[in-house]
Amino acid sequence: MKALIIVDVQNDFCPGGALPAPGGDRVVPVINRLMDQFGLILASRDSHPSDSTHFDKWPVHCVKGTKGADFHHGLDISKIQQELLKGTADKDDGYSAFEATNKKLVEILKNRHVTDVYITGLTTEYCVKSTAMDSVRNGFKTYVVTDAIAPVEPDSENEKNALSEMKNAGIRLVTSDHLK
Ligand code: VGL
Ligand code: ZN
DSSP, rough: OOOEEEOBBGGGTEEESSSTTTGGGGGHHHHHHGGOOOEEEEEEEEOOTTTEEEEEETSOOOOOSSSSGOOOSSSOGGGGOEEEEOSSSOOOOSSGGGGSEEEEEHHHHHTTTOEEEEEEEEEEIIIIIHHHHHHHHTOOEEEEEEEEEOSTTTTOOOHHHHHHHHHHHTTTOOOOOGGG
C-alpha cells in the first residue's frame, strides 16, 4: 500500500506569499495528476500562532486562520483524506508532517498498512526534507518526487545538501513519471 503526502502547499509558500518558494506553485498540477495513483492521500499545513518563536527565525507566515495558511487554490483538495496541522504551538517549529499535533501520522500509516510513502510539496530544504527523513526513520520505503517539490532558495548549498542528505539516508529521489 502506498501513500501520498503533500507537504505545505499553502499560499505563503507560493509566489506572492510571505515565505515563497520561487515557482512553488508549479508543483500544484504535478501533484493533482499524481493523486489518481494513490489510495491514501494526506496533506500537511503549517499552522502557526501569531506569537510563535518560530518567527524569530522566519518571516511571519502561515498564521492559523489567515489566507496565507490556506491551501493553494489550484490544489485539488477534494481528494485529501487527512489533513495534518503542524507548528501549532508557540515554541513548535513543526517542520515535519510527522510532528503534526492534530493527528498521529505514523499511526495512520501503520493502520492502513502503508509500506511506501511518496512525498511532495514545499519546501525542499525544510519541511519536505524533515518529513522524508522522519518517514525513512520510521521504516517506510520513502520516495521524494523531485518535480513535485520546490526549495525556498533554488540552487543554494542548503538545497543541494538537502537533496544529498535525503539520498544518503536511503530516500529515493524519483520523478512523477516513475509512477505511471
Ligand atoms: C517551512 C520554513 C518555515 C516549510 C515551514 O514548509 O518548508 N519552511 N516553516
Ligand atoms: Zn513555518
